Amino acid sequence: xxxxxxxxxxxxxxxxxxxxxxxxxxxxxxxxxxxxxxxxxxxxxxxxxxxxxxxxxxxxxxxxxxxxxxxxxxxxxxxxxxxxxxxxxxxxxxxxxxxxxxxxxxxxxxxxxxxxxxxxxxxxxxxxxxxxxxxxxxxxxxxxxxxxxxxxxxxxxxxxxxxxxxxxxxxxxxxxxxxxxxxxxxxxxxxxxxxxxxxxxxxxxxxxxxxxxxxxxxxxxxxxxxxxxxxxxxxxxxxxxxxxxxxxxxxxxxxxxxxxxxxxxxxxxxxxxxxxxxxxxxxxxxxxxxxxxxxxxxxxxxxxxxxxxxxxxxxxxxxxxxxxxxxxxxxxxxxxxxxxxxxxxxxxxxxxxxxxxxxxxxxxxxxxxxxxxxxxxxxxxxxxxxxxxxxxxxxxxxxxxxxxxxxxxxxxxxxxxxxxxxxxxxxxxxxxxxxxxxxxxxxxxxxxxxxxxxxxxxxxxxxxxxxxxxxxxxxxxxxxxxxxxxxxxxxxxxxxxxxxxxxxxxxxxxxxxxxxxxxxxxxx
Amino acid sequence: xxxxxxxxxxxxxxxxxxxxxxxxxxxxxxxxxxxxxxxxxxxxxxxxxxxxxxxxxxxxxxxxxxxxxxxxxxxxxxxxxxxxxxxxxxxxxxxxxxxxxxxxxxxxxxxxxxxxxxxxxxxxxxxxxxxxxxxxxxxxxxxxxxxxxxxxxxxxxxxxxxxxxxxxxxxxxxxxxxxxxxxxxxxxxxxxxxxxxxxxxxxxxxxxxxxxxxxxxxxxxxxxxxxxxxxxxxxxxxxxxxxxxxxxxxxxxxxxxxxxxxxxxxxxxxxxxxxxxxxxxxxxxxxxxxxxxxxxxxxxxxxxxxxxxxxxxxxxxxxxxxxxx
Numbered sequence: 001x002x003x004x005x006x007x008x009x010x011x012x013x014x015x016x017x018x019x020x021x022x023x024x025x026x027x028x029x030x031x032x033x034x035x036x037x038x039x040x041x042x043x044x045x046x047x048x049x050x051x052x053x054x055x056x057x058x059x060x061x062x063x064x065x066x067x068x069x070x071x072x073x074x075x076x077x078x079x080x081x082x083x084x085x086x087x088x089x090x091x092x093x094x095x096x097x098x099x100x101x102x103x104x105x106x107x108x109x110x111x112x113x114x115x116x117x118x119x120x121x122x123x124x125x126x127x128x129x130x131x132x133x134x135x136x137x138x139x140x141x142x143x144x145x146x147x148x149x150x151x152x153x154x155x156x157x158x159x160x161x162x163x164x165x166x167x168x169x170x171x172x173x174x175x176x177x178x179x180x181x182x183x184x185x186x187x188x189x190x191x192x193x194x195x196x197x198x199x200x201x202x203x204x205x206x207x208x209x210x211x212x213x214x215x216x217x218x219x220x221x222x223x224x225x226x227x228x229x230x231x232x233x234x235x236x237x238x239x240x241x242x243x244x245x246x247x248x249x250x251x252x253x254x255x256x257x258x259x260x261x262x263x264x265x266x267x268x269x270x271x272x273x274x275x276x277x278x279x280x281x282x283x284x285x286x287x288x289x290x291x292x293x294x295x296x297x298x299x300x301x302x303x304x305x306x307x308x309x310x311x312x313x314x315x316x317x318x319x320x321x322x323x324x325x326x327x328x329x330x331x332x333x334x335x336x337x338x339x340x341x342x343x344x345x346x347x348x349x350x351x352x353x354x355x356x357x358x359x360x361x362x363x364x365x366x367x368x369x370x371x372x373x374x375x376x377x378x379x380x381x382x383x384x385x386x387x388x389x390x391x392x393x394x395x396x397x398x399x400x401x402x403x404x405x406x407x408x409x410x411x412x413x414x415x416x417x418x419x420x421x422x423x424x425x426x427x428x429x430x431x432x433x434x435x436x437x438x439x440x441x442x443x444x445x446x447x448x449x450x451x452x453x454x455x456x457x458x459x460x461x462x463x464x465x466x467x468x469x470x471x472x473x474x475x476x477x478x479x480x481x482x483x484x485x486x487x488x489x490x491x492x493x494x495x496x497x498x499x500x501x502x503x504x505x506x507x508x509x510x511x512x513x514x515x516x517x518x519x520x521x522x523x524x
Numbered sequence: 525x526x527x528x529x530x531x532x533x534x535x536x537x538x539x540x541x542x543x544x545x546x547x548x549x550x551x552x553x554x555x556x557x558x559x560x561x562x563x564x565x566x567x568x569x570x571x572x573x574x575x576x577x578x579x580x581x582x583x584x585x586x587x588x589x590x591x592x593x594x595x596x597x598x599x600x601x602x603x604x605x606x607x608x609x610x611x612x613x614x615x616x617x618x619x620x621x622x623x624x625x626x627x628x629x630x631x632x633x634x635x636x637x638x639x640x641x642x643x644x645x646x647x648x649x650x651x652x653x654x655x656x657x658x659x660x661x662x663x664x665x666x667x668x669x670x671x672x673x674x675x676x677x678x679x680x681x682x683x684x685x686x687x688x689x690x691x692x693x694x695x696x697x698x699x700x701x702x703x704x705x706x707x708x709x710x711x712x713x714x715x716x717x718x719x720x721x722x723x724x725x726x727x728x729x730x731x732x733x734x735x736x737x738x739x740x741x742x743x744x745x746x747x748x749x750x751x752x753x754x755x756x757x758x759x760x761x762x763x764x765x766x767x768x769x770x771x772x773x774x775x776x777x778x779x780x781x782x783x784x785x786x787x788x789x790x791x792x793x794x795x796x797x798x799x800x801x802x803x804x805x806x807x808x809x810x811x812x813x814x815x816x817x818x819x820x821x822x823x824x825x826x827x828x829x830x831x832x833x834x835x836x837x838x839x840x841x842x843x844x845x846x847x848x849x
Contacts, residue, residue, distance in 0.1 A: 006667055039606050046605075047563045118609045122561035125778075127570060196616055197795035198690050223750055224793040229688045234689040236679035371805070404808050408555020415557050422564070434565050444567025498692055 005469075014520035025094070032217035032518050037197045037223040041177035043162035043185075044115045049424065052160070053515055053523040054200055058098070059162040059185030061066060062089050062108065063155045067509040067520075069108045069267070069333060069382040069426050071155055075103060075163050075186055077286055080511040082508055084150050086466050092140045097165045098183075098190035098259045102501075110166040114146075119175060128157040148465050152473060153427060161257035172323060188214045189517045197223060202518070214519035221518065234259070240508060243516040245499040247377060248318045250516040253501045262500045265324050266421035268332050270375055272309075272368070272385065272491040273451035274302050277414045280493050282363035283417035286395060292506040295360055297418065303344065304354040305417070308392045309385055318380045323494035327485055329422065331495060331512060334427025335470070335518065336477030341485050345491070351392045352407070363393025369409075370419035376496050378445025382419045385493075410450045421496070428477040432462050436489055525836075527828065528622035539612065541820050545588065547814045552584050557604050557808035577605055579598060581632040586753045591814070600818070610815035614797055619699045620690055621789070621796030627703060632723035635776065638722075640731025641758065644722055650797035655728060660828045662725025671718045678714060684826040686711050719785055730773060734766030741765075768835075779824045784846040794828070838840040 038048040040278070043055045055340045064074035095103040112135055114335040115125035131154065132148035147154060168184035177183055183191035188210065202219045222239055227246035233251070245253055245261065253261050275283070277418040280294040295301045311325040327341040355363060357377040366389065370382035379400045387394040401409075410418065423433045438454035439446035445459070461480040467473050500508050500516065508521050558574050558749065581588065591601060598734045598841075600610045638803050639655050646652040679687035691711030693700035702708030738744060739762065786798030793799075804812040 009660070012734070045607065047566075048561075070589065093780045095655050120602065120604075122574065122578075122604050122607075123563045123566065124570060127563065129568050138811060195690070195693075195795065224688055225795065225799070226790050229675065229791055229793055232672070232680055233687045233689075237673070238679070238687050238689075240818070347740070402806065404557075404560055404806055405554055409560040411556070413561045424678075427704065430565060443569035447566065447568055447571065450566045 001395070007024055025168075028217045029219070030241075030518055030521060031220045031222060032516060032521065033224045033233050033239045033242040033290045033438040035223070035225055035227070035230065035244045038200075041183060042118070042172075042174035043164055043169055043177075044111075045121055045127050045174040045177075046116050046305050047121075047125050047160065049403055049514055050518040055162060055185075056187065056515065057189045057200075057202055057219075057221070058183060058187045058191050058205075059285055060187045061160065061162050062158045065159055065426075065513055067264070067511045067513075069331065069512050071159070074159075075108075075210075079155055081468070082144065085147050087147075088138070088143045089145065091143070091145050092210060094209050096209070097186050098169070098207055099165070099168065100207055101165065101167065101184075102140070103139050103163070103165075103186050106164055107166045108143045109135045109137060110170075111163040112161060113186050114164065115161065116420065121174075125161055128160050131157070141199075150468050152466065152468050152470070153429070157425060182480050183274045185519050186210075189323075191220065192218075192395055193418065199223065212517070219518045224289065229331040231501070234503070237503075241394045241500060241502040241508065241516075241521055242365055243498070243500050245501045250320045250322065258504050259501050260504060260506070262502065263322065263497050263509045264512055265331060266423070266498045266514055267426060267494040267512045268375075268421050268496045269326065269327075269329055269331075270323070270381070270419070270421045270493045270496060271416055272419050272493065273307065273415075273453075274434075274488075274491065275413075276452045276454070277413075282369075283368035283412060286362070286365055288365060291364065294416070295339070295358060298358045299488055300354045300358040301360065302491070304358070304392060305389060305394070306488055306491045307347050307351040307386050308394075309343045309491070309493065310388060311343050311382075312346070312379060314384055315494060318377050318384055319494070319497075322376065322497040322499060324497060325494045326492050328481065329484070329490070329492060330425055330428050334426045334428065336472050336481050338478050338481045338485075341481065348388075348392050355393060356512070360393075363395060365395045365397075366395045367399055368417050368419065369406070369415045370398070370400045371403045371406040374403045374406070375419075375421050378419060381493070385419070411448070412425060413450060413452065417448065419493075420450075426512075429462060429465050432455060432458065432465075432480060432484075436484060437462055452461070452488070453487070455483065455487060455489070458483055503507055525833075529833075532825075532829055536735040539549040539825065540818055540821060543817055544591070544814055546692065546733055547817055548591070549584070551808055551813060552587075554808060558582060561605060575759050579809065580781045600815040602780045603804070603812045605809045605812075606805050608625065610811040613800060614815055614819060617795060617797045617800050619701065620794060621741065621782055621785055621798065623701060623703055624712070624715055624719060624785055624788070624794060624796060625778060626834070627712055628720035628723065628781055629774065631716055631720040632727050634725045634743070635672050635720075636727025637731050637763075637770070640728040641763070643728065644732040644735025644739070647732075657827050659728040659732075662721045662728075664722055665719060665721070667721070667787045668791055670721060671715075671788060673719055675791075685713055687714075688791075715788050715794050718792070719781060721848045723774070723781070726773065727770060728794055729772050731766060735762060737835070738765050770837065772831055775827055775834075779820075779827045780838055782823060783820045 038051040042060050060075040062074050062076040064072050066072040067121040075091060075095060077087040079087060080301045082088050090102055097103060112129050118315055131147045131151045132145050133148045136144040138144055158510050165184040169182035172182045178194050180191060188205060188208045190216045192201040192203050194200050200221045204214050204217050207322050224233055230242045231249050233239045246519050256341040260406060274296045276297060278293060280296055283289055283296060285292045286309050303444045315325055327343045328337050330337055368380050368382055368386050372379040374420060380400050382400055386398045425431055432446050433445060435449055435461050436446035436453050439449055458480055461476050465473055465476045498514055501506055505524050506521055506524055558571060562571055562574055579587060603610050603613055606613060621681060642833045643652040643655040675687050678685045689711060691702045691708035692705045693702045696703050703712055744757060747761055785796060786802060789798035801816045
């Protein structure tokens with residue numbers, strides 16, 4: 001006992017001395033500022049990036065993603081296909097929860113069942129677990145999952161489902177987790193404290209034996225929503241790293257010799273959609289009367305709108321370089337990405353010609369809608385696009401609104417041309433199923449198809465894409481991508497680029513999934 | 525007096541009822557929170573199930589009726605976004621906001637009254653003019669800008685104080701308080717100063733004009749003639765007389781400080797109720813918005829009532845009765 005105290009004293013003193021002498025006392029404590037606090041600490045309460053961003057420090061899913069978006073081992077060290085309907089997952093040997101108990105196949109089965117038992121979840125995780133019809137424990141480290149139909153994306157789905165300890169969480173309500181109950185995970189950190197809206201305090205888990213070991217003994221995640229304040233906290237030295245660097249301050253961060261800027265292309269794809277209905281509420285003649293037949297149905301008009309947008313100018317002027325223009329709906333490397341597909345060349349004259357061919361030599365009137373608190377510079381993008389439309393004769397007004405107003409209106413199909421984004425998908429089937437498939441509530445298709453696009457050929461390809469052969473899938477999805485682009489089903493603008501700023505001497509591997517993992521910040 | 529208070533309480537209940545109805549209808553008109561909360565990849569069936577789970581499938585009047593029913597039992601509903609009772613969410617964040625508001629109030633009194641007195645006594649001197657000119661800035665500068673400037677100056681450039689967040693807390697009767705620790709105090713200084721700026725200016729102006737008026741009164745001349753020390757005249761007689769309007773205004777401002785701490789809280793990442801209400805409005809989290817507004821209205825009603833009662837105690841000429849036309 002006294003020896004332990006002696007050691008503690010010596011180390012305590014050493015830390016104090018080191019802290020006093022060397023300017024950045026980094027090797028122990030790390031503080032990072034995120035933009036949004038989690039709504040709950042229960043890993044299965046709400047399917048939302050901001051919650052996962054925090055929870056994944058302490059808990060692991062079976063499968064994780066590497067910074068470049070590829071599948072990587074999480075709690076499962078490997079997985080394989082037994083037959084087209086059965087998957088086998090091997091839990092990492094010796095994997096332990098932060099309380100020291102071994103992770104077992106029982107915990108995995110329990111965790112995959114848990115999402116459907118969460119009461120009042122505003123965004124349930126069942127969408128990732130519902131394809132599983134059978135779960136079988138083979139031995140303590142092996143679990144077999146059977147799906148009702150061929151589900152090539154099951155490992156991708158399981159990236160979102162956290163594994164919790166059955167012993168620690170059985171019978172707990174979602175609210176209990178915020179007080180530390182059940183906060184027993186197999187991740188690189190153990191939970192210390194959660195002060196709602198303010199911070200989460202973490203300590204290194206001695207029981208973690210996976211690939212994401214943290215260099216920090218303790219870590220504090222601060223939540224600072226205001227972008228200027230977040231940057232000020234970094235400049236003042238209150239935190240060593242921040243996520244979501246505000247675009248107006250990029251120049252300052254780049255020029256500051258004490259800071260480094262890290263960027264990575266995000267999977268969030270920003271696009272405009274144009275209404276496919278015969279009559280659209282905000283498509284008018286030049287005097288403001290709604291047109292009996294919407295010109296937006298004509299592919300030439302949609303192509304003209306797409307050609308009228310100077311995506312490079314948006315990237316350079318509006319986004320301060322933090323965007324990557326695209327014609328694909330998904331990032332390079334994902335199934336269904338076609339490298340030869342590039343955005344149409346910015347050409348207002350050709351666009352005008354196309355409009356004339358379609359029977360609108362003098363253009364028409366239009367109102368573009370967009371959110372003003374959802375995407376990076378969303379309001380500015382909408383305004384810029386509207387000016388570009390006006391340049392080809394389409395007199396365009398802009399109306400932006402908070403997401404709380406925008407989303408319900410979109411769901412009621414109240415827009416003609418609008419700006420929004422699709423995020424977090426690394427497979428073309430995700431935007432196809434939700435944004436582009438013909439609406440079919442029974443099959444869960446076209447849930448947010450606010451443009452009312454419907455092409456049976458695309459639907460057919462989407463059905464066929466459920467093939468277990470990756471090569472076949474890729475071929476089918478590339479074909480679908482070609483049709484979607486040819487139809488100008490959506491008008492893709494760009495992928496957002498996520499930006500982190502860190503104090504000099506630290507590195508971070510930028511990621512496309514908008515995660516900020518404290519354990520990935522490393523001293524140089 | 526009892527009759528007065530009873531009547532006031534009944535009126536208050538009516539106000540609360542109207543308030544809840546307005547918020548209910550307002551948020552209902554904006555749209556369905558599930559559209560914002562749910563993951564866009566969820567199917568129509570999952571979406572419908574979530575809507576049913578929140579009771580949002582029922583007609584608005586039924587929803588309001590159910591709300592009233594449980595509100596009478598003291599339950600204002602569970603947050604859609606957090607699944608925590610709305611009152612618990614607010615109670616968790618209230619100490620931080622109250623702490624900020626109380627300190628801001630104290631700062632505005634401790635700075636405002638002496639400065640106002642000084643300016644009132646030396647109204648033609650350099651000090652008096654400077655104080656009065658600066659107080660105009662307190663009124664006119666926008667809070668969010670001043671907040672950012674304070675952070676840039678004291679945290680980024682000088683490095684004296686932390687830039688944002690709440691400091692270390694200690695539990696007192698189960699309530700986490702930060703002004704009892706050094707770290708907590710350091711974190712409190714800038715946001716409290718920022719929040720109190722308007723009120724410092726207000727108190728300076730009130731004290732200033734009160735002092736000027738009082739100094740011309742007969743009782744001051746009489747006290748002078750009697751040979752009382754000037755310190756006693758100002759510190760006791762003048763101050764006592766000018767404090768009544770200041771107390772009234774400050775008490776009313778306290779409610780405003782709590783309700784409008786939102787800007788300061790967002791700039792300084794202060795985990796109070798202002799931040800909660802902004803986040804809740806953003807996702808149309810009706811139970812939290814309704815509970816917050818009902819609480820704010822109650823706060824104003826109670827403060828008003830206390831001020832009225834206090835007024836009658838401080839000034840015997842005032843009688844508590846409802847104005848009749």
